[in-house]
Amino acid sequence: MVEKGDVMLKRINTTQPLRTLIVEDSEDDTLLLVDQLEMEGGRSVDWQRVDTEKALTEALQQHWDIVLSDYTMPHLSGMRALEVVRQHDLDLPFIFVSGTIGENTAVKAMKSGAQDYVMKGNLSRLMPAVARELEEAQQRRQRRQAEQRVRKLSLVVEQAADSVLITDPNGLVEYVNPAFERMTGYGRDEIIGNKPSLLKSGRHDQAFYHAIWETVTKGEIFSGTLINRRKNGELFYEEKVIAPLKDEQGHVTHLVSTGRDITERVKADEARAQLVAILEATTDLVAILDPDGCLHYLNNAGYRLLGFDPKLDLSKFCLTELFPERIKQQLQSEAWPIAYRTGSWSGETALRRMDEIEVPVSQVLLVHRDAAGKVEYLSTIARDISERKRFEAELQHQATHDTLTGLPNRILLMDRLSAEVERARHANNSVAVLFLDIDNFKRINDSMGHTIGDALLQHIADRLKAALRPNDTIARHGGDEFAVIAGDLPRSENVLAVLRKIYSAFERPMSLGAQEAYITFCTGIAIYPNDGADVEELLRNAGTAMYRAVIAGHNQYRFYAPEMNARSHELLTLETDLRLAFKRNEFVAYYQPQVELSTGRIIAMEGLIRWQHPQRGLISPGDFVSMLEESGLIMPVGEWMLSQACAEYKEMGLHNMRISVNVSASQFNDPGLLRKISRIMKQENMPSNALELEVTENIVMQDPAAAADTLKKLRTLGVRIAIDDFGTGYSSLSYLKRFPLDALKIDQSFVRDLTHDTNDAAIVEASITLGKKLGLEVVAEGVETKEQFEFLRAHGCDLAQGYYVSRPLSKIELIDLLQEERRW
Structure with missing residues (x-):
């Protein structure tokens, strides 16, 4: 028996059940209908009973093979159900199954779109009626689809760009499309009932047309070009295809001709030969x-x-x-x-x-x-x-360059400065403009002659070009004045490196005919954006600064901003001292402990360089490392720091601890890095597992493929490798996964505010999780409070480093701290 319920049921498991939607208020009558369908039809029935218009509408969203409906129901009339179904699908079979429907009502229902009706007292008619209606519904759908296809084909033919002409087997025209009318000028009324010979031009003989007729009447396709005549008498070339249509017995019933006006193409072909002769004679490609x-x-x-x-x-x-x-x-x-x-x-x-x-x-x-x-x-x-x-290049060069020195003139100087200012505005960098006035040039020119003076200006231009970067602009501003544009300066102070190069280039004397002379300058400097936001203002202020330098005496320089003069003097003095510091052994190594969060013990430390200046005292790296990089001292000083850390590791008698040392970008890109580290480790008898090299995220991401190769070579030495300042660069996780790393150090900028900034806390937590997933040890830098320390411990960070644990210590201070065996 079928169980009661309003949902679809399935009693017989067949591959193609009859999907039946039953509109009926009586559940018992519904089950009788389903039993009758399955017993008489020999197939399973997927069914659903509905008795309201809303339920019917929702059910019609599914696919159904047939709808069976009672006529009289309390919540929905059978005629309304029929109306709803027809609005949804005109072809869906609909049969009334009712005990109350009379003959007149049944006729009305049939006229309204029902396919049949069956009395509930005579259900033996149900299955035959259903079978018949299913077959007829399929036929209705097929007819409708065929009609739609015919309409589409008719539209295609009517809207086709090519002409279409259809004749009977005797050649009498039965149909032409609008393209034919446009091509020939004949209307349908004029051509239908006539023969296509109406279009004959007289350019083809009778044998030509006879061959066409013989081809198509044999049931074959003709394809070729005809010269025809339009209604207005014009000749036109038609690319034509004539295909016979055959009936089931193979007899030709119609001829279908498609044509395309190719007059323009034919004329173009005729003209092409003439055109080719002209084209071959021209001197242009x-x-x-x-x-x-x-x-x-x-x-x-x-x-x-x-x-x-x-x-x-x-x-x-x-x-x-x-x-x-x-x-x-x-x-x-x-x-x-x-x-x-x-x-x-x-x-x-x-x-x-x-x-x-x-x-x-x-x-x-x-x-x-x-x-x-x-x-x-x-x-x-x-x-x-x-x-x-x-010729244009020569004129352009003459207009924008100084004839004597070949340098850019004032016009090109302003153009280049404008471009540099715009670039600096987007990159948030500085641009420096330097005006150089040659000391005593007038005396040289007057005493030794203009020829010597001109040669001197040329030699000065050559030395300036050799001293400065290729992307710096050197211009002759007029007379004995030169101008330099130095762009891509991260800080204003970086202009001092440019100034130093200029002054260094003229430490050697210059030849003035048979004599030699030392050339000096008075230099004025203006810096974008501090000293001006546009070209004219920067040039004007650089000139003002130069005149101040001239007033101060020979071989002087002045910044337009007074505070920069004191700052530059301080930096130049410091840089001079820095060059001597390495020779005088003024650099010292300090160490900042790293605590293992799970035990609270110091298990590692980072080696940090300090400068013990004889007058200024202990100077931190932030005040001199950039100078080391600009001066090229970073390589020998970095090598010294590594050697010193390894030597003092042995002197301090450290066991089961490790020491980490930073590797700068210059060192990392040094082809001899591997050899130098290997030599220092052997020389100092440094255990490989006790040394960790720290490389910043930005360094390895400059060239990830080359960095991976370098890191793999370093790994062969047995040393550990850590990514420093993690989170501040643009690491690709796919590259990090490929790098042979041991640890990552979370940058202190994220640790600093993690206890009251949810974003920083989330970044730190995510970094710890990422490190763990990659199998890396995670070190947090810049830990300054107990709250930060405990947060890191609670979230599974491995090591903490910062002032909460200890400030950087000298070797003696570190030994004292380790002897305390303190726990955090």
């Missing part, structure tokens, strides 16, 4: 290309300009392959889109000959479309403008 841009034709001038062998297969070359890479990008991003949008593009490019020589050309690119708007082909014309370019 002319090329025709397919829509993909590959060569289809190249004239003789093109072969010569490109250095092509006349026997070369052009189809192997596309237009973009004839240009250097930069020009190719210009064409793809600018020329092609404009040409395809507007039909043409013109501009100056450069072709690349077969011998790799670039040839500047003035080029026009044209896109040719057919009548339907489809790109048919491309063409391009290119004229060699090498001579013009050489």
Whole structure:
């Protein structure tokens, strides 16, 4: 028996159940219907009973094979149910099954869209009625689909661009589409009932037409070109296909002719021969290309300009392959889109000959479309403008460069400074403008002559170019004044490195004919953005600073901002002292302990460099490391720090502890790094597992592939490797996973506020989790409070380093601390 309920049930497990929607208020009657369908139909029934309009509407969202409905129900009438079903699907079979429906009512229901009715007292009619309606529903759907296909095909034929003409087997026209009317000028009324011979032009003999008729009446397809005549008398060329339609017995019932007016194409073919002769005679390159841009034709001038062998297969070359890479990008991003949008593009490019020589050309690119708007082909014309370019370049150089020294003049100086200021504005950097006035130049010029003076200016220009960076601009500002633009300065103080290079370049004397002389300058310096936000203001203020330097005496420099003069003097003095510090052994090693959070014991320490200045006292790295990098001292000083840490590790008698040392970018990129570390470890008898090298995140991400190779080589020495300042760079997790790392150090900027900044706390927690997932030891830097310490301990961080544990200590102070055996 079928169990009661309003949901779909399935009693017989067959592959294709009959899906039946039953509109019935009586559950017992519903079960009787289902039993009857399954017993008589021999298949399972998926069914659902509904008795309200809402339930019916929701149920119709599913697929059903048939709907059975009572006629009289308390919540929904059978006629309303029929109306709802028909609004949803015109073809879904609908049968009334009722005990109250009369003959007149049944007729009304049938007229309203029901397929049949069955009395509840005579359910033996149910299954035959259902089977019949299912079959008829399928037929209705097939007829409807066929009708839709016919309508679509009719629309296609009516809207086709090609002409369509249909005749009976005797050649009498039965149908033409609008394209035929447009092509021939004849209307449907004029052509239907006539023969296509109405279009004869007299250009073909009778044998030609006889051959066509013989072909199609045999049931074969004719394809060819006809010269026909329009209604207005004009001749036109038609590309025609005539295909016979056959019935089931193979007899030809109709002939279908499709045609396309190719008059323009034929005329173009006739004109092409004349055009080719003209193209071959021109001295400009002319090329025709397919829509993909590959060569289809190249004239003789093109072969010569490109250095092509006349026997070369052009189809192997596309237009973009004839240009250097930069020009190719210009064409793809600018020329092609404009040409395809507007039909043409013109501009100056450069072709690349077969011998790799670039040839500047003035080029026009044209896109040719057919009548339907489809790109048919491309063409391009290119004229060699090498001579013009050489002349223009010479004029441009003369307009923007000093004739005597070859340096940029004031015009180009202002242009370059404008570009540097804009770049610095986006990068948040500084730009320095330096005006250099040669001391005593007038005396040299007057006493030794203008020839010597001119030669001196040329030599000065050469020395300045040799001393400064390629991206710095050196200009002759006029007379005995030079100007320098130094960009990409992270800090204002970085201009001192530029100033030092200039002064160093003139420490050697210069030849003045048979004599030698030392050349000095008075220099004025203005810095963007502090001393001016635009070009004119910066140049004006640099000039003002230079005049102050001139007033101060020979070989002086002055900043426009007074506070910079004192600061620069301090920095230059400090830099001079720094160069002597290494020779005088003024550097010392300090150590900051690292505590294991799980035990509270010191198990490691980081080696930190300090400068014991004879007058200034102990100087921290932040005040001099950047100078070490700029002066090139970072390499020997970094090597000293590593050697010192290893030596003092042995002197302090440390056991079961490790010491970490920072590796700078210059050291990391040093090809001899591996050899130097290996030598120091052997020399100091340093256990490999006791040494950890710290490399910042930004260093390894500059060239991840090369960094991975260097790290793997370092790992062969047995040393540990840690990523320092983690979270401040732009690490790719996929690279971090590939690097042979042992530890990552969370930067102190995240640790500092973690107890009252939820974002920092989340970053620290995520970093710890990431480290654990990658199998790395996690060290937190900058731990200054007990709350930070306990947070890190609670979240599974391995080590903590910072002033809460201890400030950096000298060797003696560290030994005293370790002897206390203190726990945190």
